[in-house]
Amino acid sequence: MVGPLQVAERLHATDDKLVTPGPMLLMGAPGVGKGTQAKGIMAAWGIPQISTGDLLRDHRDRGTPLGLVATQIMNSGKLVPDDLVNQMVAERLAQPDTARGYILDGYPRTLAQAEWLDNRLGAIPGGLPLIAVSIRVSYTQLLRRITGRRNCPTCQRIYNVYLQPPKVDTVCDVEGTPLVQRADDTEAVFHERMRTYTALTAPVVEHYRASSRFVEVDGEQPADEVMAGIMAAVARLRSQN
């Protein structure tokens, strides 16, 4: 199996110019693999993954006012209000580690968020334009990926009881810690998240499809191939800047 770093080395071997990834976003329904891809690209290109889901879960775990508002909404499969999420993203984008680029994962999820982001990026003089990546996976596969997903609360490794089970029962291979399931990864909440996705987030994909910096990939291929496809497309689009 080829890991993210080997994929990155291969890309650099065929392309003398070091890629400056700039701002990019990963879109797709719950379970398409945005988080997995973002983590791989982050490791390969050294730019941060900005997952609004992770940022919100962090607020929840720290018991901040935003976390208290967000928890119930997240557990029901609905979306946290745009202005709260935009504000959280603005604070994260102000951090210096975003200078060479970043990967937005799970944001924007509504047209209002997309417009806010477009305006913000458009207001940065000389800033690289956004590249939007859409990952497609069938409904049945998404259901298995989401309802089978478990993670280790100690090291955050992700397993799937159907597709990638741990070696023993439901404990982490590395830590031996019992795996946990996210409260919103049940089948009932999955269907609600898909309804939310179709109504509010699918139009965001169409919004970016109309731009010249849009890439669509088949998320049912092995994860390494999906990643190689995304990185090659981003490198090609950046070379045309």
Ligand code: AMP
């Ligand atoms: P995720 O981990 O990306 O699947 O997000 C988990 C949950 O966090 C979602 O179901 C929403 O309730 C909330 N959330 C994450 N990102 C956003 C966003 N961009 N806008 C609104 N709510 C969000």
